[in-house]
Amino acid sequence: MALFKRHTNRKSILYIRNGIIIIVLLAFALATLFPIYFMIISSFGDPIEAGAASYTLWPDKFTLASYKFFFDYSEHSYRWLINSFVVAACVTVSNVLFASLAGYAFSKIRFRGRSVLFAVLLCAMMIPYQVTQVPLYILIVNIFQIENTYAALIAPSLVTVYNIFLAKQFISSIPTEIIESAKVEGCSQWKIYAKIILPLSKTVMAVMAILTFMESWNTFFWPFLVTNTMEMQTIQVGLKNFRFANTTYFAPMMAGATISAVPMFILFFSLQKYFLEGVTVGAVKG
Numbered sequence: 700m701a702l703f704k705r706h707t708n709r710k711s712i713l714y715i716r717n718g719i720i721i722i723v724l725l726a727f728a729l730a731t732l733f734p735i736y737f738m739i740i741s742s743f744g745d746p747i748e749a750g751a752a753s754y755t756l757w758p759d760k761f762t763l764a765s766y767k768f769f770f771d772y773s774e775h776s777y778r779w780l781i782n783s784f785v786v787a788a789c790v791t792v793s794n795v796l797f798a799s800l801a802g803y804a805f806s807k808i809r810f811r812g813r814s815v816l817f818a819v820l821l822c823a824m825m826i827p828y829q830v831t832q833v834p835l836y837i838l839i840v841n842i843f844q845i846e847n848t849y850a851a852l853i854a855p856s857l858v859t860v861y862n863i864f865l866a867k868q869f870i871s872s873i874p875t876e877i878i879e880s881a882k883v884e885g886c887s888q889w890k891i892y893a894k895i896i897l898p899l900s901k902t903v904m905a906v907m908a909i910l911t912f913m914e915s916w917n918t919f920f921w922p923f924l925v926t927n928t929m930e931m932q933t934i935q936v937g938l939k940n941f942r943f944a945n946t947t948y949f950a951p952m953m954a955g956a957t958i959s960a961v962p963m964f965i966l967f968f969s970l971q972k973y974f975l976e977g978v979t980v981g982a983v984k985g
Contacts, residue, residue: 735960742766742957744950765950769958772941772951775929779937783959785849786922786933787915790856794911795904797858802866803896807878808888817867824860832924839925851925852933856915862907869903870896905970912966916959934959 741754743761746768770776804810805817835855840846845854873896881891897904919935926932929940934955941952 738953738960739957741950742954744953746948746951765954766958768948768951769954772948773929773937775932775937776955778930779932779934780958782849782852782931783916783933783935784962786852787912787962789849789853790915791908791912793853793857794859794862795907798862798866798907799870799896799900799904800892801858801863802868802870803892805863805867806871807873807875807896820860820863824864832921835921836924846925847927847931849931852922852931855921859911862911865907866900866903870900873899909966909970913963916962 737756740756740758742765743763744758744765745762746765805813839851839855845851877895878891881895886894917935918933922933922936923939926936929937932940938952938955938959941948941955
């Protein structure tokens with residue numbers, strides 16, 4: 700009887716502990732999802748000034764007037780989305796290509812100064828992003844004079860040290876024997892990269908694509924610095940045009956933010972299989 704009571708008490712304690720954990724996780728999930736929910740709900744409100752708006756968790760009526768206002772507000776609304784897509788797509792493709800090439804070189808090709816150069820890159824990764832903005836701005840605006848162009852928006856992010864590090868760590872796990880066998884068969888380095896490294900690195904490349912596209916699409920500060928016309932602004936910078944000195948068109952701004960978030964959801968859910976594999980890679984052996 701005593702053993703039965705002890706077992707029952709342990710099960711009760713386990714149920715209580717699991718219940719507390721579930722409640723805490725649900726609270727964190729709700730806190731994370733609430734801003735997204737509020738953004739979407741607010742986008743279905745009337746396109747009125749912020750001072751006249753009534754903020755509720757469930758509006759009295761749903762209307763697409765704010766979405767219409769967003770696209771009718773300026774002839775550049777569609778251009779903002781196109782600019783964001785062009786910049787994010789170019790940055791994503793260049794990062795996946797160049798980072799995988801660099802990762803292959805650092806992990807599988809022996810050359811003089813490889814360790815020193817990789818150490819320098821790691822040190823560069825520790826430099827805060829804000830510190831590099833001033834020299835980058837001087838290069839783009841004063842020296843190359845390419846401000847307010849796609850080149851100014853894309854060039855500083857063609858490849859990042861983090862993606863090189865990520866690719867290098869993943870490609871290092873590919874057995875060297877496979878590459879040596881390909882060399883015996885007469886494959887060049889480019890053929891090894893194209894026929895062996897790329898097919899085996901789909902997981903890490905998908906992770907790089909997701910993270911890079913999201914970061915580039917959501918970037919505000921750099922496009923804000925190097926663009927001086929509404930025509931070249933990205934969607935994140937364009938949303939600031941709904942804020943004026945005395946008021947803000949809140950619902951149309953939320954409509955634009957909701958539209959800008961759609962590609963993020965599509966990208967993540969279409970590649971989530973590879974993303975989850977990339978998160979857990981190396982966690983389980985066998």
